[in-house]
Amino acid sequence: MTQRKGGGGSRVSDAVSAEDMARVPLQAVLLADSFAQKFRPITLERPKVLLPLVNVPMINYALAWLESAGVEEVFVFCCAHAKQVIDYLEKSQWLSQPSFSVTTIESHDCISAGDALREIYDRSVIRGDFILMSGDTVSNMSLTQALQEHRDRRKKDVHAVMTMVIKQSAPNSLTHHTRLGEDELLMAIDPETKQLLYYEDKSDDSKGILTLDKSLLVDSTAIRMHNDKQDCYIDICSPEVLSLFKDNFDYQHLRRHFVKGLLVDDVMGYKIFTHEIQSTYAARVDNFRSYDTISKDIIQRWTYPFVPDIQFFGNCPIVKLERQGLYRAPEIIQSHSTRIHPFSLVGNATIIGDNSTILNSIIGHGCSIGHNVSIKGCFIWDNVTIEDDCKLDYAIVCDGAYIKAGAVLEAGVILSFKVIVGQQVIVPSYSKVSLLPQPTKQDSDEELEYADGSSGIMENQPIASMIGVGDEDHTFDISDAQFCGISEVGSSGAGHIWSSCEGGLEEEWKQSIAPIPVNKLMEFSLRLHADTELSNQADSIPQTSGEQHPDSESADSDEDDEVKDFEKEVEATFLRAVDEVPGVDKDNIILEVNSLRLSYNLSFAECAGALYHSMVQLALRRPHSNNSELLNNIDNVIRQWKGLLKHYLHSVDEEIEVILKFEEICQESAREFSSLFSLVLNKLYENDVITEDAILSWATEKEGADESDKIFVKQSEPFIQWLKEAEEEDSDEE
């Protein structure tokens, strides 16, 4: 054990653990392929693990961490672009470390992490416990304790096959989505044994209900539900994990299939445990948003010692940290009027012209930036040329891209390798531009997404538009694209704008590097809070049911939707009766509505409400130019169909329901009626549809309501007053 000689005090514990397992060196499996397509179109040309994260190819963070954590043997599993990864590793110093061996495994027919692990099993290179991680993970955690816990558990229980590293995140549920662009993660953990009992990363928002097997409580005395934990995607596995993958050939995804598989069918009794890290850092670059966030965390030094100004791997670029978190390589040529704001990094041999502003951006080596350029929140990789007067907001610009004078990149743009943007062109938000055309179908050689399909499948026709076609014409339509083929690179620009993926529109703002627009954020937080608000108003009064957010997901809203459906059905039936067969038998309608009522399992009151709703709609459809004609219309309708309505008005309750329904209609769907409310109420009374008892009890019911709810009561105040007086007179007469 030569590598441990004379470490500092803090390394003593590592040395002990290394000796502990002197028989089997600590091994790690590094998956140099994410088996996802989230970084397309960039990953068509370069594997994800070689993309620069703060000017350092990502895989270096993973390898440097494994090295410092005391791992001795690493197997780098290369799949997509295997040759590039292997070439890179051969050129780097990683393969020549004295006490840290890196072996590459190349395979081309793997399409998932499961396949990769099966391949590794077949090679039988893993001899003991190993670390399983993907090459896009950044961490500085110490493995000593987690490993020790894992080994102790293994001694007691051979079924404890895996320890998953998790990290606390802020309890704000928004943060999960907005920080790393991931879905909310729900976990159930036994607080004492730290056993993982439930794992749900694609939590289905539409249900809003979580079902836990009650048998979980048989084994563990307590269960703690967490939505404030972040999965670091670092696992300490026992060799059994590989054989489990071998046995269950349908396991593809590590989390979705393997972890859930073990948790759900505990036939074999295998258990998964968690290890929570406190002050150290671990996160995985999963999408563009987490790329942005993790880059900023690195700039802010949370990943110390893996920060830009420490050369944590061989041939690392030299960068100096200046005040306020500004990192600069030594040989920058920069105009005096250039302003580089804090939290930026500028790479070696970059030239920046007059009056340019750089804010929160990371700029690679050998870039050339012209005069009056504004760069905000961007990631500009190596050898990029940006001409004068360009404006870049929250964009990723890959190696060798060329942005001509006056071009503007709007928020969230991704320019892939060697794309040329023409003069004065405005590239719209969230567009992805690549020299390669968008593939029409999935080709198995490339990275594949095994998600349930939200972002992976691209069924759209590729809209291969040229950007920078004309200097004045900024539109991107197909005719232009055909007119100006890729051969005309020389003229002004080169590249295809990729159409967004199926269902990707919703994801786009969430997973792009641009900050989330305020309105989206509002909408999003509203949707998240809808749950809690609704559950607070469990016994909400009917009026509010209509005001609920359409996207709200809860049991209440389901019921609400049913009522809406029912109303539609009733209206359709009613209108059919009115339009198609004039003078149709009202008994037929009653029959149909009754059968609807039974199938939807609703009360008579709701039938009455729905019918009345249909009647109002009918009146609204008939031609009218002013309020009096509208009133006339509704009068006619009421006269014609009051028999039908009467059929459902068995008691005062149903009549009140009709009034409430009318109120709701006036507030929402047909505001034309709001001024006519009291008049229509009067008509209903005159036609004996609604009795005075109903109106009076409605008025008393409303007395305690909010001011906003009282508009119509106030409007019909004289009518109610008249009713009351009439009643008194009646009683006087008696």
Added chain:
Amino acid sequence: MPDVQALVNDFVFKLKRRKIEGSHASARQTAELLRSVVSSQRVPYTNQAAALIEAVKVVGEQLISANPVELAVGNIVRRVLHIIREEDLSSTAALMEGLNLSGASDDDNDKEEREDRPTLSAAAVAAAARSTLRAPSLHTLLEDIPESAVAPHPSSSGGESEGKSKSAEKSLKSRKLKHDVIEAINELIRDIDTCHEQISEQAVEHIHHNEVILTLGSSRTVMEFLCAAKEKKRSFRVFVAEGAPRYQGHALAKELVAKGIQTTVITDSAVFAMISRVNMVIVGAHAVMANGGVIAPVGLNMVALAAQRHAVPFVVIAGSHKLCPLYPHNPEALLNELKSPAELLDFGQFSDCMDFGTCGGLPLLHVVNPAFDYVPPKLVSLFITDTGGHNPSYMYRLIADYYSADDLVVQRRQVSGR
């Protein structure tokens, strides 16, 4: 050579990854590494010293750039370069002396001379040779040097007469030179190892009965200094400021209590309130610069200012390997390092503050965790090194004893040469 290269690479890696912490460990390992570099270096027939210096410089540059914050590494590299120069000079001087004494260069006579030489310690010879070239420093004046070793006249003609020496003498000398250099480096390593004891020996002179000592954070030198005073039956009390954010003061308090010293732990912010009761502040240092300024754990500048306000002596204890020949304004001296903010804040609790999706992509929260403070020389009352107590204004003289002026910019020359 390849195995040495592997050793160098290994060490460079450890330095880069910040796996070696503390100037003592860094200094010791650097010296050991340079010793193996020197011993494995093939010396050419002529100009051996230059070859050794070149080899050490090449390695030294790598080491310094690997962790520029750890100044002790650079100090040791410069010390070793100085040792090579001194040994070269002294052997040349000795040779000249031999030449002069024997009148004609006689082989037998010369050999006898050589056998006599080892009786003088290399350091003494070096000091003797140095004293002939330089204005005498206080250090060299007080040193007990046998008069016979000091030969003022021959060295003046040393430069021109060197070329005349015979090749046989040269080969002998080269082997001799390497051997002497290794001996001297061994001595340096011994010095580093024993610096704590040598400093602790002086404890009794500085700590008196019923005194109250204040210290901040944890330093092994300070701990041994205090324990040595305790062993000499001094009874005193220690205030330990905990030293946020690493709180090494807690560990120090534990050790002091184990040694039976009356200890009080206070927060860093309470230092000013407590300083009026303190008789002396004793702290460790990360590095001592040539002007007498101190690079010290963060928080010490505040303590020094408090001490000055209440006229409490501020004593800095540092082994001689921490003496840095650079001035704090030198561009190649990197004075500080920002550590991970995780030492201050829990990332999980604050992750919503670092949510770049919602707050316009701008990180509003910035956590700064510097490792060191700079204490200017005027705030320091006394330095205690393994060679005794010194005034801050005396530091540059001390440094002149340990380093050669040619080596100060070892790093920069290499960089610009590329």
